[in-house]
Amino acid sequence: MNIPTEFDEIRPYAPEELPQVFEELIADPAFQMVVNYLYPDTPFDLIAAKMRQCKTNLDFQMAFGYDFVKGIADKYCDSLTIDCSSLPDKKLSYTYVSNHRDIVLDAAFLSVLLIDNGMNTVEIAIGDNLLVYPWIKKIVRINKSFIVQRALTMRQMLESSQRMSRYIHYAISEKHENVWIAQREGRAKDSNDRTQDSVLKMLSMGGEGSFIDRLKQLHIVPTSISYEYDPCDFLKAQEFQIKRDNPEYKKTPQDDLVNMQTGIFGYKGRVHFQMTGYLNDFLDTLDTSRPKCELFTQVSNYIDRSIHLNYRFYPGNYVAYDLWKNESRFTDRYTPEEKQTFEHYINRQLSKIELPNKDEAFLRDRILAMYANPLINHLNAVSHEAE
Incomplete structure (x- = not known):
């Protein structure tokens, strides 16, 4: 697939780029140390050989991520469940917009649950503030993450948002990937979950047609994530x-790592993901003659109510x-x-x-x-x- 070069700085690695990135990781002492910590009973050479066998991002996720995340769920959760019965068609590519509890596991758990339900994993929006080491940036891009750039000037922020929106539309319509993005920047520290209008504005910058048309092209599914305990x-x-x-x-970056x-x-008790419906059905009911700012607020409020009503x-x-x-x-x-x-x-x-x-x-x-x-x-x- 010919991916536009404008996305090179932020997109996940393409399959043809993986061999070079794998070699860079394998040669990185910091990465070696992390792998030896996570897999103390497995020689690093075996891990390296297994990495080299992976031809696609999904291969890597299935070879390493799936079992690792399943192991975390088995050890630190009492249950991990999903209800995706509200999806109109499991073959469609969706943008899951959810509340945000855990920096890593919200998207990781979602991908594992989607696999278990015969669906594709998600491409993940992740802030560059979390990419504190070169090996982390490489791993997340192998793992189908795209980079949300932070700490920019107002002009840079606008350009970055436009590019990210174009990429998300491209991922849905051309790559036929699922996408996960939190309803707001960062976690809601007090669990008072609210969708930021700025997230919707960013999503509507790409695509074609009206603001409503652009959101519809993303097949947005509000998703409610419920953790019994937040470690x-x-x-x-x-x-x-x-x-x-x-x-x-x-x-500090060290705080983020902790x-x-x-x-x-940490122990999480029971964890549940609830797909709350299909946003396009609601978008079809909107009065498009109203001011765009009112429409943004209506959509944000609808996503909030969907997430709040379906919390477990x-x-x-x-x-x-x-x-x-x-x-x-x-x-x-x-x-x-x-x-x-x-x-x-x-x-x-x-x-x-x-x-x-x-x-x-x-x-x-x-x-x-x-x-x-x-x-x-x-x-x-x-x-x-x-x-």
């Missing part, structure tokens, strides 16, 4: 306090709501034992936070909010539907 909840709470006490604080490692190797709840969400609100509204949704289990979990997470001026009440409040907010949003969405 990074204590790190997110810690960041809330640090930013409260020092508004100038900025996360978040990635904690998210991958666990006892901890109901316990967190009652504790955070100081109510007993949902006592019929959990047992005393389940409440005790969740409270013990919160205390364990809080004990992991090491700050010189640790504000335990504030930190507890922030963690409870993370588990209560999806339920609050769900209740508001249900009320909206009933109006």
